[in-house]
Amino acid sequence: MIKNRILWILWLVCMAGAAVITGTWLFAAVLLLTVLILIFSAGSVVLSGKKAVIKLHLPKASERMECFHGKMYLENQSAWPVFGGAGVLRWENLFTGEKGEIPLSFSLGGKEKQVIEFEAGSNWCGCIRFCFSDWKCQDFFRVFSLKRKADTCAYTVVMPERQKGELSLFTREGFDMESFRYSGSRPGDDPGETYDIREYRSGDSIRQIHWKLSGKLDDIMIREKSFPVDDTVLILAEAFQADRDPQRAETVAEVFSAVLQSFMEKKISCQAGVYDHSTGKFRLEKIRTEEDRENILYRFLRYGSDAKTPVTVREYLKDPGIQNFANYVYITGDPQDKEAELLAAKGEVTIVGCGTGGRDSGGEQVLWKYGSQNPKDSQKQHMENNCPVSCWKLH
Structure with a gap:
């Protein structure tokens, strides 16, 4: 556009100089006509694009490192045409922080509808947000422009690769199966299982006295009943990272997926919880099927x-x-995350730290191979596709 403006300015200067030097009306008439054309062009920009409606459409989900197709629907509800429209479609992976831009240009006749197709993709899983917030409406000669608002967004989710876990957490033996039915951190009122044996305290019910053991120990002993649990494990994953790192984020999603898959296949009763930022509500879902x-x-x-x-x-x-x-299983990719400590009062907590380094907790560590295991894909990304994962129980 700057180049076009310079050319038009040079043209005006030349015509004005020629009219003055030669004194002929021809150059003066050309100069006047040029000015009128520029005035008309400026007016056309003011009128065009006022009633342009723009919407984005993306697939609900797509695969990692594969292109997906999006569409931008344009409709000019005015009879005045849009001679030239230009804008930038900006996208961001809200999970990993990856960003990019796609330049777009178009023109619309009066009352015309149009569909622009584009391709995009991401090297990482996550939620990809596409926004077309503003664009420039230009005249036919690309001399004048005016900003127009669009404020349209669309989202697509890039699903992670499916991996097999190598942590003992993913095995049925990784948990005390008896604790699946009864809480190990709090007493209850289920007489079918004993939570603890202790000495008598003032206020204890006579019905709780363990008579046989009291006779052996020559002291009054109380049998505390167990607290029954409805489901064995609650799996929570945290998407937040103070310093967003795509490798850690990718690993968090894959580990979350692998834990769900493993528990489901081994028929370990579990639920998963997710906080929905769009509604401000926390959702719990039973994990029984692939769906x-x-x-x-x-x-x-x-x-x-x-x-x-x-x-x-x-x-x-x-x-x-x-x-x-x-x-409780808590999966995080933030090295400074201490949120799991808040769960300690409710039950046994297992923490899975993705890329957070080892901790002096006597836990387990593996090198998680995230993403596609095809060597060609790794070469395309110019990086080693592995991330350290630590697993330990909170004491």
């Missing part, structure tokens, strides 16, 4: 990616409901 796994993973990436602070545990604790869990 359940995909749905909760989609919700985690789509509605949990836009976190400004770690919120998953806190939102769950605000209203945990009447559901009782004996074990």
Whole structure:
């Protein structure tokens, strides 16, 4: 556009100089006509694009490192044409921080509708937000321009690669199966299982006295009943990272998926929880089928990616409901994340730290191979596709 303006200015200067030097009306008439054309062009820019409606459409989900197709629908509700429209379609992976731009240009006749197709893709899983917030309306000669607002956004979710876990957490033996039925951190009122044996305290019910053991020990002993749990494990994953790192984020999503898959295949009763930023509500879902796994993973990436602070545990604790869990699995990619400590009062907590380094907790560490295991894909990304994962129980 700057080049066009310079050329038109030079043309005006030449015509004005020629009219003065030669004194002929021809150059003066050409100069006047040029000025009138420029005035008309400026007026056309003011009138065009006022009633342009722009909408974006993206697929609900797509695969990592594969192109997906999006569409931008344009409609000029005015009879005045849009001679030239130009803007930038900006996108951002809310989960990893990856960003990019796609320049677009178009023209619309009066009352015309048009569809512009574009291709995009991401090297990482997550929720990809596309925004076309403003664009420039230009005249036919590309001399004048005026900004127009669009404010349209669309989202698509890039699902993570499916991986097999190598942590003992993913095995049925990784948990005490008896604790799946009864809480190990709090007494209850179920006489079917004993939570603890202790000495008598003032106020204890006579019905709780363990008569046989009291006779052997020559002291009054109390048998505390167990607290039954409805489901064995609650799995929580936190999308927030103070310093967003795509490798850690990718690993968090894959580990979350792998835990759900492993528990489902081994028929370990579990639920998963996700905080939905769009509604401000915490959602709990039973994981029984492949569809359940995909749905909760989609919700985690789509509605949990836009976190400004770690919120998953806190939102769950605000209203945990009447559901009782004996074990909690907390998956995070933030090295400074201490949210799991808030769960300690409710049950046994297992923390899975993705890319957070080892901790002096006697836990387990593996090198997680994230993403596609095709060597060609790794070469395209110019990086080693592995991330350290630590797993330990909170004491």
